[in-house]
Amino acid sequence: MLFLLKERTSVSTKKIADVFGVSSRTIRYDLDLVEEWCAKNQATLVRSPGKGVRLESTVQRIQLEKQLRNLSPLDRILTEEERVRLILQELIASGKPMTLDHLSQRIQCSRNTVIKMMKIVRVRLEERNLELRIATGKGYQIFGNESVIRRLLFDLYAERVDWRKLAEFFTKKNQQIPSYLAQWFGDDEIDQVFSILMEAEEIFSHPMADVAFINLTIHILVAMERIRIGAEIELPNTQVSDTPELKIADWIEKKILANFGLEMGPNERETIAMHLLGAKMFRRIDELSENAVQTQDETKVWVEEIIRYFEEETGLQLMDDQQLQHSLTLHMKTAMNRFRRGRVAKNPYLLEIKNKYPFMFQMAKQSVQGLEKHLERTIGEDEIGYIALHLRAAYERNAGRGTKITALVICASGIATSEFLKMRLESLLPELTVIDTCSVQDYEIYKDRIHFVISTLDYELPGVDVIHVSPFLENAELMKIREHMIQAAKFRQISDMTAPSKSENGGKEIMLKDVLHADVVRLNVEANDWEAAIREAGILLVAQKSIEPAYIDNMITAIHDLGPYIVIMPHVAFAHARPDETVNESCMSVITLKEPVEFGSEANDPVSIVFAFAAETGTSHMKALQDLAKFLSKPENVTFLMECEDKDLALNKLLEY
């Protein structure tokens, strides 16, 4: 109504609904109440069809406004649900026993209604392991775990929150605080808590997802409300000592004390820290839960745009492909941040993707044109490559071409059943290739050609999944098979990506002895730090022209970017970078250091042995790595190499495997 008072012209219900973040239906219902009130207060609600509504009054607008301010949310007919909530809220807020009279007064309904409501209230509380106690002469009071009570209060508030509107408010500060929040906590309080958290986010560089941020704001507001009435929270089960979150919580606590004069104490601090930690988790749940898509609406829009484009071009139905939606959304969520900041995630498979799937690549490139326009940025080929991979996976899943999923039907009870089952499968799951039907004994013949076995018998086979079904294939069974197909397709995608492409290396397997020889082994090398050590190892490979000097820089950059994860075991660094044009052939070198160096690896420093390794795309180097893995898996070999003074001895030992 205040809004209508300010707007002097007619407004449509749609617009009002938008402003308040509720449905038009609610507004229409509310307008009836407004009309009622107007009738009592010398005002009229003028409804003009096609234009909307407007308030007209014979008294001063100022006066109307005053009267309005006196209105409490209770001055209207409440639904049963609203009453239950209000009773819960009142009971929690008071912290002391409340009599029936008191409650009926607060809720503005008869004692009988309150008694009726109390039954529901009791059930609600029991659902949460809280107890409603009645003390004669004193009234009702809620007993239970403080954290559970807070959770309930939180939910009571959160239930009525329009998250989208709230997220808008929290992200663009200029908007008005949603009225229901203001009504519960007061503008000023919300604003202060909000600013404190904003500041905390900035000072500690601990950004939170919108939903998590709002959650924490409400949690703190709830906590403050509870502290005021003297409620104390238990120490959380999991404690978070020494985490950065605890430091942030500590800071927030001090701020709350300074701003509101509220003493929080260690338990509250731990709880806030838990929420901060939870905020991280929340972001994850957020990404998965369909109910919390608000925060990623923008990503969703673009993901849909990409899929829609791809659908049009390929004629495939992909919008129902949950897997594509999900994986692409996950990918794009982080990718969008990269795009905005102008950062690029290098794609190690780029060349391969472009060669193998030029069509997909082109498609991916075109599908993001709208996004590029929107961001006013060009999206690099590396990024396009990732999108192409997702599309390619979906294409294979849906077109049933490429990675064809094959199954074998096994049946012990006779050819008839298995043939029947095969026919059913072929008509119901055309994308699945049933290569044959056979008995258990003949399974061996097919085992290398199938992804899984479908059988009417419940037994296990070595090395393969057996899906147990009835001959008539019920829906649940079909779903089960589909799940297996999706799994198999997805996994195949990755194997294909890393599988050796015969054209590139003639399918030749490289053994450790093919790459390690006297020229690429050096003992007792002097190096001042880890970078120097990597350079010393890398230069041996440059000398034999196996890599370009830039590859050495790439190995070093990788550690700067990703951390010293290449220190794969105590004393051993396995330096390598992405296979790209700076690699001429798969190769490896090894040096031992005169003085060990620190790589910054907490678990495995100091390092005395540095391998430099470069791979061509594909898995031709697998065998060499396998040999090396065998060598390194024996600690005594590592010790031997570290202490070895003779190059030939060292080389012999390395090649023993």
Added chain:
Amino acid sequence: MKKIKILAVCGFGVGSSMLLKMNVDDVMQAQGIRAEVETADIMTASSVNADLIFTSKELYGQLKDKVTIPLIEILNFMDHKEIEEKCMPIIREILGQ
């Protein structure tokens, strides 16, 4: 018995993850677990379907927010015992044993 899908993750999916994969393979074999172990780089790891992921301490932090399946941090890629101790409880859980 269900076949477990395992992903070994490193920066590029070609070097250290391959070494890790081999050791995981060995452990799985020794434990009699049917497992398919693949390698992946850190960028694509989160979109691959698997039952659990192995990675290094350094990459653990970068991955943990992106995946919902169990993530195991391995300090010594060559240490069969470490691999075994860290993953077997999780694998047993996945297999419902």
